[in-house]
Amino acid sequence: MNTVWQDLRYGARMLWKRPGFTLIAVVMLALGIGANTAIFSVVYAVTLRPLPYREPDRLVMVWDVDQKGRLSTTAPARYLDWRARSDVFTDIAAIEDAEISNRPRFFMTGGDRPERVRGAMVSTNFFAVLGVEPRIGRSFLPEEEQAGREQVVIISDALWHRRFGANPEVIGKTITLNDKAYAVIGVTAPDFKWNYPRPTDLWTPISLPPEWRRMRNAALYKTVARLKAGVTLEQARVSMKNLSAALAREYPGEDEASVIPLRERLFGKAREPLLILMAAVGFVLLLACANLANLLLAQATVRSRELAVRAALGASRLRLVRQMLSESVLLALAGGVAGLLLALWCRDLLVGLMPASFPRGDEVWIDSWVLLFTAALSTGVGLIFGSVPAWQASRPDPIEALKAGASSATSGLHSQRVRSLLVMAEAALAVILLVGAGLMIQSLWRLTRVELGFNPDRLLTVQFELPHYKYQKDPPGAAGAVSRILARIKTIPGVELAASSNAIPLIGNDPMWLFAIPGHTSSRPDGKWNANVRSVSPDFFRALDMRLVKGRLFTEQDDGIAPRVAVITESMAAMSFPNEDPIGKYLALSDKGPSAIIGIVNDARYSHPSNPVGPAIYQPIAQAPTLMNNLIVRGQSDPLSFSMPVQKAVWAEAPDQPIENVATVGRIVVDSIADTRFYSSVFGAFAFLALTLAAMGIYGMVSYAVSQRTHEIGVRVALGAQRPDVIRLVIRQSLKMTLLGVTVGMGVAVALSTVMKSLLFSVSATDPVTYIVIALLLVMVALLACWIPALRATKVDPMVALRCE
Numbered sequence: 001m002n003t004v005w006q007d008l009r010y011g012a013r014m015l016w017k018r019p020g021f022t023l024i025a026v027v028m029l030a031l032g033i034g035a036n037t038a039i040f041s042v043v044y045a046v047t048l049r050p051l052p053y054r055e056p057d058r059l060v061m062v063w064d065v066d067q068k069g070r071l072s073t074t075a076p077a078r079y080l081d082w083r084a085r086s087d088v089f090t091d092i093a094a095i096e097d098a099e100i101s102n103r104p105r106f107f108m109t110g111g112d113r114p115e116r117v118r119g120a121m122v123s124t125n126f127f128a129v130l131g132v133e134p135r136i137g138r139s140f141l142p143e144e145e146q147a148g149r150e151q152v153v154i155i156s157d158a159l160w161h162r163r164f165g166a167n168p169e170v171i172g173k174t175i176t177l178n179d180k181a182y183a184v185i186g187v188t189a190p191d192f193k194w195n196y197p198r199p200t201d202l203w204t205p206i207s208l209p210p211e212w213r214r215m216r217n218a219a220l221y222k223t224v225a226r227l228k229a230g231v232t233l234e235q236a237r238v239s240m241k242n243l244s245a246a247l248a249r250e251y252p253g254e255d256e257a258s259v260i261p262l263r264e265r266l267f268g269k270a271r272e273p274l275l276i277l278m279a280a281v282g283f284v285l286l287l288a289c290a291n292l293a294n295l296l297l298a299q300a301t302v303r304s305r306e307l308a309v310r311a312a313l314g315a316s317r318l319r320l321v322r323q324m325l326s327e328s329v330l331l332a333l334a335g336g337v338a339g340l341l342l343a344l345w346c347r348d349l350l351v352g353l354m355p356a357s358f359p360r361g362d363e364v365w366i367d368s369w370v371l372l373f374t375a376a377l378s379t380g381v382g383l384i385f386g387s388v389p390a391w392q393a394s395r396p397d398p399i400e401a402l403k404a405g406a407s408s409a410t411s412g413l414h415s416q417r418v419r420s421l422l423v424m425a426e427a428a429l430a431v432i433l434l435v436g437a438g439l440m441i442q443s444l445w446r447l448t449r450v451e452l453g454f455n456p457d458r459l460l461t462v463q464f465e466l467p468h469y470k471y472q473k474d475p476p477g478a479a480g481a482v483s484r485i486l487a488r489i490k491t492i493p494g495v496e497l498a499a500s501s502n503a504i505p506l507i508g509n510d511p512m513w514l515f516a517i518p519g520h521t522s523s524r525p526d527g528k529w530n531a532n533v534r535s536v537s538p539d540f541f542r543a544l545d546m547r548l549v550k551g552r553l554f555t556e557q558d559d560g561i562a563p564r565v566a567v568i569t570e571s572m573a574a575m576s577f578p579n580e581d582p583i584g585k586y587l588a589l590s591d592k593g594p595s596a597i598i599g600i601v602n603d604a605r606y607s608h609p610s611n612p613v614g615p616a617i618y619q620p621i622a623q624a625p626t627l628m629n630n631l632i633v634r635g636q637s638d639p640l641s642f643s644m645p646v647q648k649a650v651w652a653e654a655p656d657q658p659i660e661n662v663a664t665v666g667r668i669v670v671d672s673i674a675d676t677r678f679y680s681s682v683f684g685a686f687a688f689l690a691l692t693l694a695a696m697g698i699y700g701m702v703s704y705a706v707s708q709r710t711h712e713i714g715v716r717v718a719l720g721a722q723r724p725d726v727i728r729l730v731i732r733q734s735l736k737m738t739l740l741g742v743t744v745g746m747g748v749a750v751a752l753s754t755v756m757k758s759l760l761f762s763v764s765a766t767d768p769v770t771y772i773v774i775a776l777l778l779v780m781v782a783l784l785a786c787w788i789p790a791l792r793a794t795k796v797d798p799m800v801a802l803r804c805e
Contacts, residue, residue, distance in 0.1 A: 003319075011327035015334075018299075022331065025295055028696065029335025029381065031689055032288030034342030037366070037374045039281045039682075041347055043274050044373075045364045046267050052191040054131025058227040059262040062092065062240065064219060064255040071258060073219040076212045078254070081247055082223070088239040089225040093129040096121040096206050096220055106202065107467055107658055108163070110176045116465060116658035117159065117201040119177070120194065124205050127154075129226050137171045137186030144205045152205065153177065154186040159201045177204075178468065196266050196359040216251055224262060233261065267359050273679055273759060280436060280686050283429045285377075287693040289385040290422045290429075294697060296328055296389035297419055298704045321391060328386025329379060336378025340366070343374070353681055355674030420737045423701050427741025428748060430687075430694035431778055435749040436756060437687030438770040440680040443761040447673045453604030453613070454505055455545035459665035460639035461504055462631040462646050464657050471627055476560055479625040481653055486537060488649035489633060494642050497634040499540035502626035503532075505606050505665070506672040515617070516588040517576055531572055531615040532606065533589065535624040541567075541601055543632050551583045551599030558620040565620065566595040569603045572615035587617065595619065609672055610761045632665070639664050679759055691781060699785040702734045706789045713793050723794045730790040731783070738782040742775050 015022045050056050062082060063071040074082075076094075083092045106119035124140035133139065134154060144152055153175065155164075164170045174181040182204065193199045227236055240257040248254045264271075310320060344366060354361045471478040482500050489498040513533040520529075538554040549570055558565050566587055573582050586594035603613040631650075635642055647659050706713070713726060721729075753765035763770075 003322075008326050008330065011323065011330050014327060015330060021295060021299060022334075025292055025331050026334045026338055028288045028291050028693060029332055029378075030338035030342055031693070032285035033332075033336050033339030033374065033378055033381070034346060035281045035339075035686065035689065036285050036377060037339055037343035037370060038346035038350055039274075039277055040373050041343065041366055041370045042350060042364050043278050044369060045360045046270050046274060047263075048369075049360075049363065051263060051266075052132070052189070052193060055226075056262065058229075059130065060225050060227060060233070060236065060259050061262055061265045062223045062225055063258045063260065065258045066255055071260075072255075074221050074223060074257075075216045075218050076208065076220060077214055077216045078247070079221050079223055080213060082225075082240075082243070082257070085243060085246075086225075086239065088228055088231045088236040090228050091125050091129050092223050092225040093126040094123040094206060094221040094223050095126065096222075106177050107179075107465075108175060108177055109179070114655075114658040115163075116660060117177075118195070118198060119202045119204065120200045121206045122203050126203065126224075129224060131226070132189065132192055134186030135189045136168055137184070139186060140205050145208060151177075151180055151182040152185045153182040153202050154188060154204075155184060155202045156188050156200060157190040157192070158199065160187045177202075179470070216254065225259075233259065270359055276436075276755060276759070277679070277682055277686075280433055280683060283433050284686050284689050284693070285381070287426050287429050287690050287697070289381055290426045291693055291697045291700065292328070292331070292381070293385045293389055294419050294422050294700060294704075296324070296386060297422075298700070299389075321387075324389065325383060325386050328389070329382035332378045332382030332386070335381075336374050339378070340371070340374050343370075350682070353678050355678055356671065357675065358678070419701050419704075420733070423697055423734065424737045424741035424744070426694045426697045427738045427778060427782070428745035430690045431742050431745025431774060432749045432752065433683075433687045433690040434774045434778065435746075435753075435770060437680075437683040438774055439753075439756060439760055439763055439765060439767065440676070440683045442763045442767065442770060443759070444673065444676050444680040446762045447609050447676055450605070450609040452505065452609070452669065453546065453602050454665075456665040456669050458635050458637070458639055459543070460631075460633045460635065460643055460646065461661065461663055461665055461668065462633070462643070462650065462659060463504070463661040464629055464631070464650055464654075464659050466627040466629065466654065466657070468627060471625075475625040478627060479560060479622045482537070482621060482625075482629055485631070485650055485653045486539075488652060489631065489646055492642050492645045492649065494636050495633055496636055497539050497543040499537045499543040499632045500621060500629045501534055501536045501540055501632065502621075502628050502630070503534050503606060504630040504632070504668070505544070505604050506609070506668050507606070507630075513589060513617075518586055518588065518594070520576060529576060529615075531617050533617045533619065533624075535619050535621045535626045537621045540618075540632065543634050544604065546604060547602040549600040549602060550581075551597070553599055553601075554618075554620045559622040562623070564593055564595040564623055565598045567599040567601055567618040568597055569601055569613075569616045569618075571603050571613055572617060573600050575615050589617070589619070595623075610676075676759075676761065691778070694778070695781050695785045698734055698738065698782050699789065702730060702786045702789040703792075705733070706730060706793045726794045727790040730793045731786045734786050735779070735782060738779065742778055746771055746775065 051059070053059060062074070064074045064078070065071060079092065079094050082089075086092065106117045108115045108117050122140075124142050124145045127133070127139045135157060137154070139154070140152070144150070155170075155175075160166055160170065170184050170187065172183065172185075174183050176182075227233070237259045240259050244254070244256040248256075310323075347364060347366060351361055351364055466478050466481060471481070486498050486500060489495060512530055514528045514530050515533075516528050536554070538556055538558070541548065541553050551567070553567060554565070566589070568576075568582060568587075576582070577585065582597045582600065585597050587597065588594045601618070603616070605611075605613055606616070631646060633639065633642070633646055643662050647662065650657055650659060713721075713729070716726065716729070749771070750766055757765050
């Protein structure tokens with residue numbers, strides 16, 4: 001250990017005496033290690049950090065699987081059968097899907113302002129299955145699941161702080177939800193979350209009326225289960241498959257059940273893109289390490305006299321290797337510390353770029369596990385990438401080194417080959433990252449140019465939902481309330497148009513309905529068609545600046561007592577009426593009678609821009625009232641300038657009405673491709689970093705080669721070599737290795753291209769234009785990196801070069 005400490009102290013002194021070399025090496029390593037640490041903090045938060053439940057690896061979700069392999073929620077009776085007859089779970093809990101069950105959402109009134117909170121109706125064993133206890137208060141009791149019991153609620157820690165000031169006396173108090181009193185019986189722990197990335201605010205027990213216990217066709221419940229000790233995931237899947245087969249014999253036509261780990265279900269979609277980013281940032285680190293190895297090889301050549309003296313005095317090869325490794329490890333650790341500081345800044349930048357839908361984005365931080373990763377990575381880099389230069393430098397020829405002298409020691413052929421191979425590897429790695437970034441940027445560019453079908457300029461949207469407990473049984477009253485709100489908004493100065501709809505473009509919240517067309521039969525088994533159905537007010541199409549293709553649009557005369565009418569989209573007309581004029585034809589949407597088609601409008605995108613546009617039907621809101629309303633207001637100037645008057649117009653009609661998602665449609669358009677923008681930005685940053693590191697590596701290798709070939713260049717100039725000859729001499733070898741690296745990198749990029757297909761839009765993973773542009777870009781950068789050393793070589797004075805020998 002004494003000699004180890006001696007080597008470390010000596011290594012530190014040597015690094016201190018070479019500040020330029022040390023600074024360059026530390027900066028390059030800081031870039032590579034810092035980027036890896038920042039991305040690892042995200043990967044760890046999403047894929048590795050334990051979920052806030054007891055033994056989370058034993059938690060799974062159980063889903064129905066239809067004949068097309070699609071996962072879906074399950075029916076109450078099937079859930080009860082699973083719970084009673086499964087032998088692989090300690091218990092199964094249910095979470096009711098309010099969107100499907102059509103139960104009232106949660107409106108919290110009272111206090112300073114009304115609020116629509118994210119609530120979940122769960123079985124009383126929900127918290128027990130997850131293995132968590134409330135922070136204060138108690139969990140649900142089994143008997144509180146019975147219909148007609150006292151209304152109780154458990155609230156989240158966030159809601160407790162937001163609405164009740166973290167007052168512990170909230171237990172036992174009542175809050176008003178959907179115009180009913182609920183007793184608060186518990187507050188969850190601060191780290192407890194459910195329904196990533198939008199945490200739930202409160203939980204109430206599922207009430208199971210007797211008729212619900214017999215329902216086998218209504219898919220209302222998501223289910224979470226805990227595996228028994230010693231039961232594997234595969235055993236659970238086999239057991240549930242057998243149970244599904246038994247239930248199908250008792251109740252013909254029922255679906256199979258699928259068992260999926262809870263973490264995979266919650267974060268599975270983010271896992272693949274994150275692993276791709278982790279691989280990309282790993283390439284950046286390899287580039288930095290290749291540069292480090294090249295620097296260490298160059299330094300080892302410069303120090304060949306010192307090492308020869310040590311060997312002549314009896315130093316073993318192992319001792320020389322250890323001395324060189326101690327310096328490389330010290331460099332790597334210094335780079336790790338600098339990289340950690342860089343990662344702290346990058347972490348904030350990454351979180352700021354993350355889309356709102358990114359899971360656990362608020363849980364990304366530099367914790368002990370990330371610090372351990374950085375320390376291990378830094379040490380590994382120093383040992384692994386310092387070993388080749390150390391091993392190369394540990395076998396000097398004392399006689400040759402001492403004969404040549406420190407000032408003129410030349411590197412051996414093997415060292416030159418190693419450095420050339422490192423440059424080739426850097427070029428290949430840079431190509432891989434640049435190709436990936438190029439494909440991602442192309443995808444983003446094409447997404448921004450997708451035809452939306454509407455004009456988002458100067459549009460404001462405000463979402464609100466009329467209370468179920470007040471309007472669910474009074475559709476005309478709901479339609480009248482919306483009409484009066486729109487009338488108030490139109491009187492606001494600066495407002496040009498105001499409309500309402502049950503769905504808003506790019507949010508993807510419009511329902512899919514089945515309908516029939518008299519005289520037309522679809523390929524579905526029931527002979528019906530399906531399309532998105534939207535309830536809109538008369539000014540909706542003008543507010544969005546949509547195009548009328550044929551017929552007419554809705555007017556105020558298309559009210560609740562007028563004949564039912566509908567407007568369809570171009571894709572709907574092409575699907576259902578391919579060779580005929582749909583105007584005047586009828587659609588059967590409900591039991592209220594057929595709707596006459598009066599107009600055709602252009603298609604508008606209501607989901608992610610990368611998704612295909614489906615057929616859609618528009619109905620007058622007066623004939624198809626909706627409780628969920630999205631106000632769309634076009635103004636003469638900045639739409640946010642009249643956001644508060646619009647909200648006041650809503651409250652004037654419905655004083656206790658919660659308002660959500662106040663935003664400009666332009667912001668919605670931007671947010672709709674936030675995930676692609678995030679991955680493109682990160683990939684682009686890594687590619688730029690890779691290009692910079694590759695240029696530094698090529699520049700360093702060529703500069704060092706020029707310094708080592710000063711005598712040769714002087715002789716060539718003395719013998720009549722012209723300036724272009726010297727430049728070609730210097731550039732030829734580096735450009736050759738760069739072209740070899742580009743070729744290898746292209747081949748690897750093509751082989752890895754299938755990995756990125758899920759992240760791309762409207763661009764092939766083997767797009768030839770991208771590959772050609774990237775190859776030319778890297779060759780140009782290599783030429784620029786070689787140019788300065790080449791010009792320096794032309795200025796070699798033959799007399800000085802020959803005299804120094």
